[in-house]
Amino acid sequence: MKTSTVGIVAPQRARFEEPLTLACGRVLATYELVYETYGTLNSARSNAILVCHALSGHHHAAGYHSADDRKPGWWDECIGPGKPIDTNHFFVVSLNNLGGCHGSTGPVSINPNTAAPWGPDFPSLRVRDWVHSQARLADLLGIDCWAAVVGGSLGGMQAMRWALLYPQRLRHCVVIASALRLSAQNIAFNEIARQAIQADPDFAEGHYLTHNTLPAKGLALARMVGHITYLSDDAMANKFGRDLRSGSLELGEEEIAEFQVQSYLRYQGSQFSGSFDANTYILMTQALDFFDLAREYGDDPVAAFRSAQCSFLVLSFSTDWRFSPSRSREIVDALIAADRPVTYAEIEADEGHDAFLMPIPRYLALFTAYMQRVRGDC
């Protein structure tokens, strides 16, 4: 266990009995959200930070679940004592989103009407559904206004939606490696991922839990495709190059050579398929595809951001090609035109989209500097 950590944390569970009308028109009568908190809420309840997770994230963002845990939470580089989101000063709330598969109500939960898992019948979700459910969690925790809502990638989309739906309830919005909406290429990659899952015979049209099967191969393949888009060409070249794991490329060698990158991707795929639900993956990728911040503002992001009242920090990474710096610039330019306070930087990094999870010195320094300002506004 590293020293600058929030230490051992335990997830908590909140149950909501008030029905939630979803963007698709369906209603969830009751639901549960699993979340973790780090740090202490001050008496004015003004130092709370909401962390929104990305596609495959969950509530366990920092610290360890037990002393033998090998790996900390997914954003431990940025959350903890002395880190950018400094738990000596902030009270951090991190939840598993509705529709997730790490404890919050989702496709693997039991549908009270059928007493069977929801599976593919779980309602389709939009980013705004997550925002509304997060607002109810804030109500429950007694947080009227977040000091900041923070997220990377899909998490950044939630943070931006917060700024439009609940302008009075956040003072700062931190949007990292995100975009106003997906491009055709982004959607295309998500579609390949979904097709990989749906083409697996064990998917059983989404009813694998009741059929006692798991579309592990399809989900692994989906993750492999996604994973490639998270890394940059340079990052893959540096990490694997054309190194062989087995066999040889010498003439006269009959054994088929296997590259390191092949075995790495297969390992990533199989790890993921053992810990993630296929229906959740489909649901989350659809929420990504459907997100379009400015759609109901006449497709004008400037008009959209005019309803925001918070200050924004927008960050991008030079080799991120999933949500490239130019996608972040679209956010920044719209904020400038809407006369909203905005800070922006493009961080030089080799790691591609995944850079937002990495301890890159300039990234951490700038993020820390901005969060000190957030602290000053608490």
Added chain:
Amino acid sequence: MRLDLTHIQRWIEPGSRVLDLGCGNGEFLQRLAKERQVRGLGLEIDPDKITNAVSRGLDIVEQDMDAGLDNFPDQSFDTVVMAHALQAVHYPDRVLEEMLRIGRQGIVTFPNFAHWRCRLYLGSRGRMPVSRFMPYNWYDTPNIHFCTVTDFEALCEERGIRILARDMVGNTLRRPLLASAWPNLFAVTAIYLISR
């Protein structure tokens, strides 16, 4: 605080919106925010200066002026400031035009290359001046477009840019008279308030 920034401050209305092109570590914007309650935005490209400026609580956008400013709407700021950066951009004339498209008024400061010390250095040694104010060798300098007070005013004339006020800073505070009387010879730094 550099001398020219102190001069600029009085031309900026309290509570107005200020864009600072090449804001460095944000010292000036911070002072304007404190003393003039302006709503400021700084543009900068140096990573360490950006972090420094953000730690002062300022809004900073990483953007290279040489790549254009067309993401800023027309007349979206009251004042656009460019302190000691005119000589470092690729197309100073285009940046000036952009400043006055984006802002109601512009404030420009630059080192006057026709100051007598520069002339003496160049005249006597026949080499590009290197001094405390211009500490770079000609082959490795951010300053690629040095100009003089007379050059700048000629450009403004040619482009129909109005000079609303000017301030000439000599090499000591005690001798402002020489700099005002013969700016092209005695001004170390020229400061202009311009508009369309």
